[in-house]
Amino acid sequence: MALRRALSAAGPRWAQRLCSAAWGDTIFAVSSGHGRCGVAVIRTSGPGSRGALQSLTGRPELPPPRVLALRRIRDPTTAEPLDRGLVVWFPGPQSFTGEDCAELHLHGGPAVVSGVLRALGLAGGLPGLRPAEPGEFTRRAFRRGKLDLTAAEGLGDLIRAETEAQRRQALRQMEGELGRLYQRWSETLTQALAHLEAYIDFSEDDNVEEEVLSQVDATVWALEQEIGSHLQDGRRGELLRGGVRAVIAGPPNVGKSSLLNLLCQRPAAIVSPVAGTTRDVVEVALNISGYPLVLSDTAGLRDATDPVEQEGVSRARDRLRQADLVLAVLDAAAVPAEPAALGAALGSLLPPAAPPCILVLNKADLLQGGGGTLRDACARGDPLPPATLLSCRTGEGLDHLLALLARQLAQLCGDPLAGSPSLTQSRHSLHLGDCVAALARYDRERRRDLGLAAERLRLARRHLGRITGHVGAEDVLDIIFRDFCVGK
Numbered sequence: 001m002a003l004r005r006a007l008s009a010a011g012p013r014w015a016q017r018l019c020s021a022a023w024g025d026t027i028f029a030v031s032s033g034h035g036r037c038g039v040a041v042i043r044t045s046g047p048g049s050r051g052a053l054q055s056l057t058g059r060p061e062l063p064p065p066r067v068l069a070l071r072r073i074r075d076p077t078t079a080e081p082l083d084r085g086l087v088v089w090f091p092g093p094q095s096f097t098g099e100d101c102a103e104l105h106l107h108g109g110p111a112v113v114s115g116v117l118r119a120l121g122l123a124g125g126l127p128g129l130r131p132a133e134p135g136e137f138t139r140r141a142f143r144r145g146k147l148d149l150t151a152a153e154g155l156g157d158l159i160r161a162e163t164e165a166q167r168r169q170a171l172r173q174m175e176g177e178l179g180r181l182y183q184r185w186s187e188t189l190t191q192a193l194a195h196l197e198a199y200i201d202f203s204e205d206d207n208v209e210e211e212v213l214s215q216v217d218a219t220v221w222a223l224e225q226e227i228g229s230h231l232q233d234g235r236r237g238e239l240l241r242g243g244v245r246a247v248i249a250g251p252p253n254v255g256k257s258s259l260l261n262l263l264c265q266r267p268a269a270i271v272s273p274v275a276g277t278t279r280d281v282v283e284v285a286l287n288i289s290g291y292p293l294v295l296s297d298t299a300g301l302r303d304a305t306d307p308v309e310q311e312g313v314s315r316a317r318d319r320l321r322q323a324d325l326v327l328a329v330l331d332a333a334a335v336p337a338e339p340a341a342l343g344a345a346l347g348s349l350l351p352p353a354a355p356p357c358i359l360v361l362n363k364a365d366l367l368q369g370g371g372g373t374l375r376d377a378c379a380r381g382d383p384l385p386p387a388t389l390l391s392c393r394t395g396e397g398l399d400h401l402l403a404l405l406a407r408q409l410a411q412l413c414g415d416p417l418a419g420s421p422s423l424t425q426s427r428h429s430l431h432l433g434d435c436v437a438a439l440a441r442y443d444r445e446r447r448r449d450l451g452l453a454a455e456r457l458r459l460a461r462r463h464l465g466r467i468t469g470h471v472g473a474e475d476v477l478d479i480i481f482r483d484f485c486v487g488k
């Protein structure tokens, strides 16, 4: 009521009509970053977007769809100017959410933004204009069929992407490549199922050839292979999305913490000449040639007597077991130069099924006579993993180490633009695993009971549908949109 009075006091009759119009649920939020900035973007979505734009610009006519227009933004109650900025009108369904949307590009001062939010909140006195929940714009876009779940996940990843390779992978997924791949598989299954059902229904009338059945078998088999190999990608999409977990490991005092500090270019870990300095795991996030690396410095591995150091060593071993990549550090001056002996020294350090490893022979500056033999051993490689001499003191060998790291990361994460798109979440691999299992069951059922075999195909298709959200999306929506920011 207060608003109705306020609006009628403020003037135009169309504003009053807005109040009586049946508004559905309209959301608004700041979609740009928070805090002081050059430009802040506030957007709305829902049937109230039109009225909100009219109220704030004080004009009944809207700018042409999807064209920026310069407008004075005013408080609808007092008509006091709040800012002069650009507004855009996106009538549904040609908008991000598929609903009527409006955008206000304002000067990014906190008082401007809060003034306009208050004005919109005032419009919240009308039925149904309210602040958006995190991810609610994207959620609405999903509900209106503007994107599938994998694209929504890609969008979330794109906003969070910190390195180029992550951005490439996320953009590809947001543009629907992964979703289209799963959709294609789902359609293949639909077709195979239709043929199988036709065979079941009509084979007795002799209208359907035996070949139909073998064709269905071949299709299902080929699909099982294709999904199987998509699954066996070494988790490269997941690694790229979450960052490759690399662990710096080695005996005490070889310069592990010095290496961490050198790579992150700040004194993140304590360095001292005392063996057993590091106990807690120290973690930093790095961008190496566009790939994300989560690097952990750990306690020196030895049979410690001090209980606190023992705990540190146990944590170090835990980290080693979970690592995607190990940077094994040894003291260059204290290792045998002969490759086989060097390999044995390394082997005694790492767990049996160790992940890929880079051997770092640190303190190269202390090598007598330049360490020619060791240098040759590193260059030859065999039977060592990729290895480099390094001096954390002088920086010698750092470029080589970075190149080795970049190569390993590229191998682990793959090229996000090459080949078919990678699955990026354990959610995907879980459903794909179930899908493949159902296809394998088809193979067995098929000889005994065609009806049951058909049921397996339906089940396999349901698992694919769960990934894209065409089936049973409700249970996962909260999880997927939980990490989205407000305004997206």
Ligand SMILES: Nc1nc2c(ncn2[C@@H]2O[C@H](COP(=O)(O)OP(=O)(O)OP(=O)(O)O)[C@@H](O)[C@H]2O)c(=O)[nH]1
Binding pocket: 251, 252, 253, 254, 255, 256, 257, 258, 259, 270, 271, 272, 273, 274, 275, 276, 277, 278, 279, 298, 299, 300, 301, 362, 363, 364, 365, 366, 390, 391, 392, 393, 394
């Ligand atoms: N000469 C030389 N000294 C180094 C180099 N890197 C590290 N140091 C020294 O070696 C000592 C141990 O370095 P840290 O980085 O603490 O070694 P750490 O492996 O983390 O040691 P713990 O945490 O105790 O296992 C310190 O005195 C460093 O200054 C290097 O490349 N050359």
Ligand SMILES: [K+]
Binding pocket: 252, 253, 271, 272, 273, 274, 275, 276, 277, 278
């Ligand atoms: K130390």
Ligand SMILES: [Mg+2]
Binding pocket: 256, 257, 258, 269, 270, 271, 277, 278, 297, 298, 299, 300
């Ligand atoms: Mg240390």
